[in-house]
Amino acid sequence: MSSITLQERTEFQEALRKGVRAVCSKYPDSYWRELEAKSAYPEEFVNDITQCGYLSALIPEEYGGSGLGIVEASIILEEINRSGGNSGACHAQMYTMGTLLRHGNKEQKEKYLPKIANGSLRLQAFGVTEPNTGTDTTKLKTFAERKGDKYIVNGQKVFISRTQYSDLMLLLVRTTPLEQVTKKTEGLSVLLVNLKEAVGNGLTIKPIRTMMNHATTELFIEDLEVPVENLIGEEGKGFKYILDGMNAERILIAAECIGDGRWFIERATNYAKERIVFNRPIGQNQGVQFPIARAHVNIEAADLMRYRAAELFDSGKKCGAEANMAKLLAADASWEAANAALQTHGGFGFAEEYDIERKFKETRLYQVAPISTNLILSYVSEHVLGLPRSY
Numbered sequence: 001m002s003s004i005t006l007q008e009r010t011e012f013q014e015a016l017r018k019g020v021r022a023v024c025s026k027y028p029d030s031y032w033r034e035l036e037a038k039s040a041y042p043e044e045f046v047n048d049i050t051q052c053g054y055l056s057a058l059i060p061e062e063y064g065g066s067g068l069g070i071v072e073a074s075i076i077l078e079e080i081n082r083s084g085g086n087s088g089a090c091h092a093q094m095y096t097m098g099t100l101l102r103h104g105n106k107e108q109k110e111k112y113l114p115k116i117a118n119g120s121l122r123l124q125a126f127g128v129t130e131p132n133t134g135t136d137t138t139k140l141k142t143f144a145e146r147k148g149d150k151y152i153v154n155g156q157k158v159f160i161s162r163t164q165y166s167d168l169m170l171l172l173v174r175t176t177p178l179e180q181v182t183k184k185t186e187g188l189s190v191l192l193v194n195l196k197e198a199v200g201n202g203l204t205i206k207p208i209r210t211m212m213n214h215a216t217t218e219l220f221i222e223d224l225e226v227p228v229e230n231l232i233g234e235e236g237k238g239f240k241y242i243l244d245g246m247n248a249e250r251i252l253i254a255a256e257c258i259g260d261g262r263w264f265i266e267r268a269t270n271y272a273k274e275r276i277v278f279n280r281p282i283g284q285n286q287g288v289q290f291p292i293a294r295a296h297v298n299i300e301a302a303d304l305m306r307y308r309a310a311e312l313f314d315s316g317k318k319c320g321a322e323a324n325m326a327k328l329l330a331a332d333a334s335w336e337a338a339n340a341a342l343q344t345h346g347g348f349g350f351a352e353e354y355d356i357e358r359k360f361k362e363t364r365l366y367q368v369a370p371i372s373t374n375l376i377l378s379y380v381s382e383h384v385l386g387l388p389r390s391y
């Protein structure tokens with residue numbers, strides 16, 4: 001994208017939006033609603049959006065992807081959520097792949113990236129969180145012991161999404177016990193796990209029912225064998241590799257929240273114009289207008305930070321502060337918009353057929369995952385403002 005003019009890039013982005021919208025228009029509200037009722041995975045949609053090449057936006061052209069930037073990738077996910085859909089079903093493919101792309105060796109990239117790009121392999125699962133350590137990632141207990149040309153993995157993970165619908169999973173494990181490292185961020189490694197081979201051979205997947213349709217699971221790992229050739233990068237350096245991908249993840253999630261926010265505001269505005277109570281549209285009352293208008297203002301402000309972070313990322317500059325701030329602002333704004341939309345719809349906001357309650361639940365997640373609001377504020381306090389570390 002670097003060799004084209006700004007105008008060409010803007011036109012390209014507009015065409016990209018239109019293309020994603022065209023795919024999404026085949027999957028109306030009723031599609032997502034029915035999936036939620038059945039707790040089913042959007043197979044058809046994910047296959048379609050993959051076949052159209054959108055999920056491989058960040059994979060370089062030499063590996064069969066389209067070699068776009070995070071700005072464009074974020075537009076794709078924004079449009080999915082803007083259409084009423086949920087990128088949560090497939091977003092991990094974009095940022096998880098980055099760890100393999102940046103830190104995998106030549107053989108690993110040649111083996112996996114073209115298949116991920118053409119959709120014959122899904123890399124949608126990313127296993128970090130554990131039940132007993134939560135946000136305190138470096139304390140995670142899942143351990144991989146090297147024995148010859150294999151790692152023997154034992155441990156447990158929780159809230160690992162899409163494992164039942166993915167072929168591959170990036171798994172963060174300890175390879176050196178915490179007591180034996182000088183820095184707690186050392187001694188963690190990233191393994192690429194072939195989920196189809198692992199299930200029944202050391203890996204048990206247990207779905208977790210959540211308030212929204214998110215295909216998240218608990219993993220029980222007992223003597224799971226992973227070939228050493230599936231180690232990504234160097235042993236013991238995994239935490240750094242995972243952190244690398246986190247700015248991309250924050251920016252992409254921010255864009256999803258922007259998409260959600262715009263969807264809520266459009267629904268709220270339309271409903272407020274149409275719903276007549278006391279012989280006038282409810283949207284004529286400032287008490288109804290203002291929360292929607294305020295949410296719109298905040299979505300637009302968050303969107304500026306999202307682009308600021310994305311552009312820094314694409315130009316290879318430091319963007320940790322901006323990526324975190326974009327995620328926080330966008331998640332707060334989409335949640336505000338969700339509340340405004342629910343309130344505007346009155347009782348009908350709670351009725352499934354209006355889809356507000358579905359999206360309301362979906363967007364609420366982003367206050368907690370993939371990183372909670374408190375942890376972003378801690379990051380800004382410590383790394384931007386220079387305040388003492390609080391934990």
Ligand SMILES: Cc1cc2nc3c(=O)[nH]c(=O)nc-3n(C[C@H](O)[C@H](O)[C@H](O)COP(=O)(O)OP(=O)(O)OC[C@H]3O[C@@H](n4cnc5c(N)ncnc54)[C@H](O)[C@@H]3O)c2cc1C
Nearest residue numbers: 126127128129134135159160161214216369370372374391
């Ligand atoms: C639907 C869903 C899907 C998910 N998908 C994945 C996935 O695919 N892969 C994966 O690895 N993980 C996934 N997660 C896990 C998610 O990233 C974690 O839930 C999140 O990081 C918070 O960790 P925790 O739940 O253990 O909360 P905890 O770490 O127990 O924290 C609980 C609360 O305490 C607050 N808190 C903790 N410590 C501090 C502190 N020092 N200062 C201030 N506040 C603090 C947190 O902000 C949070 O609000 C998913 C979670 C959900 C709900």
